[in-house]
Amino acid sequence: MILHALIRHVQKGLSRSLSLTTATIRLSRSLSLTTAAASLSILLLTTSGCGSAFKDVNVLSEADEIALGREFSREIEREIKLYQEPEVVRYVDELCQALVLHSRRSNIPYYIKVVDTDEVNAFALPGGYLYVNRGLISISGTEAELAGVIAHEIAHVVARHGAKALTRQLGMEIMLGMISGRNPRGVQRIAAQLAGIGGILSMLHHSREAEREADALAVVNLREAGYDPEGLTGFFEKLLEINDRDPGALATMFATHPPSRERIENTREQAAELPVLEGLITDSDRFRQIRGMLPPLKKNPLEKEKAE
Numbered sequence: 001m002i003l004h005a006l007i008r009h010v011q012k013g014l015s016r017s018l019s020l021t022t023a024t025i026r027l028s029r030s031l032s033l034t035t036a037a038a039s040l041s042i043l044l045l046t047t048s049g050c051g052s053a054f055k056d057v058n059v060l061s062e063a064d065e066i067a068l069g070r071e072f073s074r075e076i077e078r079e080i081k082l083y084q085e086p087e088v089v090r091y092v093d094e095l096c097q098a099l100v101l102h103s104r105r106s107n108i109p110y111y112i113k114v115v116d117t118d119e120v121n122a123f124a125l126p127g128g129y130l131y132v133n134r135g136l137i138s139i140s141g142t143e144a145e146l147a148g149v150i151a152h153e154i155a156h157v158v159a160r161h162g163a164k165a166l167t168r169q170l171g172m173e174i175m176l177g178m179i180s181g182r183n184p185r186g187v188q189r190i191a192a193q194l195a196g197i198g199g200i201l202s203m204l205h206h207s208r209e210a211e212r213e214a215d216a217l218a219v220v221n222l223r224e225a226g227y228d229p230e231g232l233t234g235f236f237e238k239l240l241e242i243n244d245r246d247p248g249a250l251a252t253m254f255a256t257h258p259p260s261r262e263r264i265e266n267t268r269e270q271a272a273e274l275p276v277l278e279g280l281i282t283d284s285d286r287f288r289q290i291r292g293m294l295p296p297l298k299k300n301p302l303e304k305e306k307a308e
Contacts, residue, residue: 069127126162143287144231155217229271
């Protein structure tokens with residue numbers, strides 16, 4: 001009865017302009033006609049104005065979330081090249097685990113990997129799977145800056161932003177039992193049909209509210225782990241300076257994590273409101289050593305700044 005009511009409600013609002021992703025259409029086609037119709041109805045409701053209440057809803061269990069993250073990581077790693085230098089990988093993992101230990105969701109395992117690309121970016125998948133590009137490490141000026149970016153990605157996992165984004169986009173599949181024990185191949189089907197890294201990251205796009213929440217969680221996480229929260233603010237400032245000088249130089253980073261003066265001011269104010277704590281880490285010899293081990297960037301976005 002509830003489903004029928006939802007369908008009738010959606011039918012009344014079909015005149016509204018709605019955009020369905022290619023991935024969602026493929027998923028709907030994989031279902032039976034009845035299931036697909038019900039799925040589409042729920043999707044239309046959750047993407048219409050009336051469904052805006054669902055924007056912060058997550059229907060994934062923790063086990064489902066981790067399973068999806070694992071499958072997404074497998075799909076993504078078919079397309080990207082991971083950086084294999086053991087000392088660099090070990091350092092980044094240790095930095096991540098130190099932050100996780102002081103996060104608000106340390107009960108699940110976290111896996112962080114370094115992507116072998118000059119591109120400046122980092123992203124998190126549901127369930128504790130994190131990726132940081134070699135190029136981002138190279139332009140980080142201090143260990144606190146790199147820790148700030150990683151803490152921000154951890155915060156997306158802590159707040160389950162990926163799971164909430166999937167619920168908005170694919171909630172109908174989850175509601176109808178494509179995931180969990182009712183359909184053990186549902187996780188693999190969803191991951192495979194999102195067309196690789198592009199489709200997966202597009203589906204996991206975070207709202208401005210989610211980015212603000214991740215910033216706030218990262219500030220607290222940094223301080224509790226013993227790092228200067230100003231590192232996150234400083235990294236945002238660096239990104240804006242690079243973009244002002246060379247728009248488009250960090251197109252991918254801006255598309256997924258757009259910095260702004262508002263975010264800079266917010267993180268600085270949030271850090272200032274925390275009790276003063278002496279001895280916070282800003283930089284370290286090990287970080288500088290690790291950064292020095294990386295191959296030089298073919299086009300370093302900081303070079304013009306140095307020349308000036």
